[in-house]
Amino acid sequence: MMRNMKWYVAVFCLVCSGTVLSSTLFSSSNKNDLTQFDFPFLLGDWYLVNADPEDSSQDFTSIHLTLSSSYTFAVQIEKRDSSVEYWEGGYAANQDTLTLGVKSVTPQVYSYVSTHNRLMLNGVTFFKALSRSLVGYWQSQSLSGSELDEVGVTQIQLVLQPDFLFFIRSSDDRGHEVVHNGVYYTENDHLVLLYEQGEHDTRFHINSDQLTLNFENGAMVAVLNRVQ
Structure with missing residues (x-):
């Protein structure tokens, strides 16, 4: 070796x-x-x-x-x-x-x-x-976006692991949940979530313990806080 x-x-x-x-x-x-x-x-x-x-x-x-x-x-x-x-x-x-x-x-x-x-x-x-600042358990503080009403999501929980595995749970106002897990990769301000049924290329910004994710050019913008 x-x-x-x-x-x-x-x-x-x-x-x-x-x-x-x-x-x-x-x-x-x-x-x-x-x-x-x-x-x-x-x-x-x-x-x-x-x-x-x-x-x-x-x-x-x-x-x-x-x-x-x-x-x-x-x-x-x-x-x-x-x-x-x-x-x-x-x-x-x-x-x-x-x-x-x-x-x-x-x-x-x-x-x-x-x-x-x-x-x-x-x-x-x-x-x-990977930068340690992105790794962690994140929970949504607020959601907005041009297609938020169509998407129907009211809450997001996201886990980004240091081994580039992720888990995301989204729920609506009726308590219905959708869960995805898979792998992710990054470049500059891109965060791509890749799972069995598809993938999402998001733009991200971190300010201290707050993560902002922009899905599909503003279709949904999620502001998430790090859960200690």
């Missing part, structure tokens, strides 16, 4: 030694709707931590890989001497292959397997990280 990590750092250095690409070279099919992105489980901040940082043959303590829906990537490697190396560029993907540095001198091709919170590149596993 340690040999794999050493090899992996060397490959990242090769990837990023080529020409740096501008983020304007690539764009997702619809920037306003993250659900249109073809490979949602690639998106996010991925980390690999050296399990044995005292091993002098390993010249890094951690690797941080960011993959964006604009088909750009960034790699940050923290070295044993506390220095940091950083590169960025463009990537391409299909169902099982990820190419980093597609316009660089030495593009690198990886086989990959991804879940909602793990990304395995050529047998090396990265773990997805």
Whole structure:
């Protein structure tokens, strides 16, 4: 495993030694709707931590890989001497292959397997990280929106777990409840809830212990308080 990590750092250095690409070279099919992105489980901040940082043959303590829906990537490697190396560029993907540095001198091709919170590149596993401010149990304080009367929702409870699983319960004024659970992913101010029957791309804003979710461009806006 340690040999794999050493090899992996060397490959990242090769990837990023080529020409740096501008983020304007690539764009997702619809920037306003993250659900249109073809490979949602690639998106996010991925980390690999050296399990044995005292091993002098390993010249890094951690690797941080960011993959964006604009088909750009960034790699940050923290070295044993506390220095940091950083590169960025463009990537391409299909169902099982990820190419980093597609316009660089030495593009690198990886086989990959991804879940909602793990990304395995050529047998090396990265773990997805999330800002702790979004994690928690949230309960609606107020609901509004252009389609609120049609939706009929009067209360929402939402649980966002640090492992990118969620649970949401909505109820109407008659006490009827609808429950969904599934996985979620984020990018910038997008929060996408993905479950068996569908998905919702919401915009979110956090102010201290209050979370505002905007569903479908204002069809419903939910202000939720964190439950301690």
